[in-house]
Amino acid sequence: xxxxxxxxxxxxxxxxxxxxxxxxxxxxxxxxxxxxxxxxxxxxxxxxxxxxxxxxxxxxxxxxxxxxxxxxxxxxxxxxxxxxxxxxxxxxxxxxxxxxxxxxxxxxxxxxxxxxxxxxxxxxxxxxxxxxxxxxxxxxxxxxxxxxxxxxxxxxxxxxxxxxxxxxxxxxxxxxxxxxxxxxxxxxxxxxxxxxxxxxxxxxxxxxxxxxxxxxxxxxxxxxxxxxxxxxxxxxxxxxxxxxxxxxxxxxxxxxxxxxxxxxxxxxxxxxxxxxxxxxxxxxxxx
Numbered sequence: 547x548x549x550x551x552x553x554x555x556x557x558x559x560x561x562x563x564x565x566x567x568x569x570x571x572x573x574x575x576x577x578x579x580x581x582x583x584x585x586x587x588x589x590x591x592x593x594x595x596x597x598x599x600x601x602x603x604x605x606x607x608x609x610x611x612x613x614x615x616x617x618x619x620x621x622x623x624x625x626x627x628x629x630x631x632x633x634x635x636x637x638x639x640x641x642x643x644x645x646x647x648x649x650x651x652x653x654x655x656x657x658x659x660x661x662x663x664x665x666x667x668x669x670x671x672x673x674x675x676x677x678x679x680x681x682x683x684x685x686x687x688x689x690x691x692x693x694x695x696x697x698x699x700x701x702x703x704x705x706x707x708x709x710x711x712x713x714x715x716x717x718x719x720x721x722x723x724x725x726x727x728x729x730x731x732x733x734x735x736x737x738x739x740x741x742x743x744x745x746x747x748x749x750x751x752x753x754x755x756x757x758x759x760x761x762x763x764x765x766x767x768x769x770x771x772x773x774x775x776x777x778x779x780x781x782x783x784x785x786x787x788x789x790x791x792x793x794x795x796x797x798x799x800x801x802x803x804x805x806x807x808x809x810x811x812x813x814x815x816x817x818x819x820x821x822x823x824x825x826x827x828x829x830x831x832x833x
Contacts, residue, residue, distance in 0.1 A: 685752055685771045687791075694750045694791055696771025699821075703748040703832045704795045706778060707815050709738040715827040724810040733825035734777065734818030739801040741813045746795045748776050748817070748832070753790045761807045762816045766798055779816030780804060 685694040713721060713736035720729035739745075751770040759765045762779030766786060769775055782802035786792055804813055819828035 683771075685769065685791075687752070694752060694771070694793075697749050697751070697774045698772065699774075699831075701749070701831070703776075703819075703828065704746055705737070705832055706745050706748055706817050707737050707739040707743055707801065709814070711829070712736050712738045712811055712814060715825075715829060717825055723807075725806075725808050734779075734816055735828060736808070736811060736814045736816055738812060738814050741801055741803055743801045744797045745778060745781055745799050745801060745815055747778075747792045747798050748794070748819075748828075749774075750792060750794045750796075751776070753786050753788055753792060755788055756784055756786065761805060763802055763805045764799070765816075768792065768798075773822040775820045777816075777818040777820065779818070780808075780814060 683696050683698070685696050686692050713723070713732055715735050716732045719731075721732050722729050747768060749768075749770050751768040754767040754769045754775065755765075757765050757767070759779060764781045764784060765777060765779045766781060766784060767775060767777050778798060780802050781799040784799040786796075786798050792798065801813055801815055804811060808814065817828055819826055819831065
């Protein structure tokens with residue numbers, strides 16, 4: 547008895563701890579088992595498997611599985627019908643779009659044809675006007691009256707102003723424009739002049755237009771005949787108008803202050819000579 551008491555005194559703490567641990571483990575096992583049953587329905591599955599209604603339920607499931615292909619087939623037929631309707635609707639929309647495009651194409655073709663006819667008419671009118679302004683070495687007006695002699699290549703042109711060329715003609719290579727600080731081609735020449743100085747016609751002809759140009763200011767274009775035209779820029783107080791007949795060395799205006807494109811070049815007259823719409827060097831024809 548004393549040995550047992552001595553054993554309990556020396557080993558009792560360990561026995562108590564071990565018993566407590568075993569009890570805790572047992573409680574955890576029971577708790578986990580109950581949790582597993584509640585989550586996965588072990589009891590319900592066992593009852594359902596042993597219940598007499600299992601056979602009937604199984605037969606109903608089997609019948610349901612047998613009927614499923616028919617339902618799937620019906621759904622497939624409905625889907626096919628739906629797709630067919632969608633295809634028909636899409637085909638109708640495509641046909642409608644094609645009809646609309648056809649109408650647009652036809653309208654565009656008609657407009658293009660109309661524009662072509664108008665362009666042809668304008669071209670014919672321009673050709674007739676050119677024929678009226680240069681025929682047999684003379685320039686005639688709309689009534690067929692001779693108003694000026696047409697320019698013959700090689701004839702001498704009058705200088706519009708008496709000054710130095712500050713920027714030469716250059717269409718093959720570029721020249722430096724001080725104000726613009728860039729190299730560009732120049733279809734004419736810039737002749738230095740004083741502001742207010744009279745500008746003379748280089749050759750006789752008919753004034754084609756008096757217009758405003760952003761680069762060259764007020765500009766006068768004169769038809770000289772035989773495909774030649776003279777263009778005078780940087781003008782003010784212009785004394786001629788469109789349709790006027792002018793003579794060689796006639797005053798057509800005065801030198802204006804330079805436009806913003808030529809402030810560093812100073813006051814000048816821009817003079818351009820064209821043949822059949824192409825700029826040529828006027829220096830080779832000026833006296």
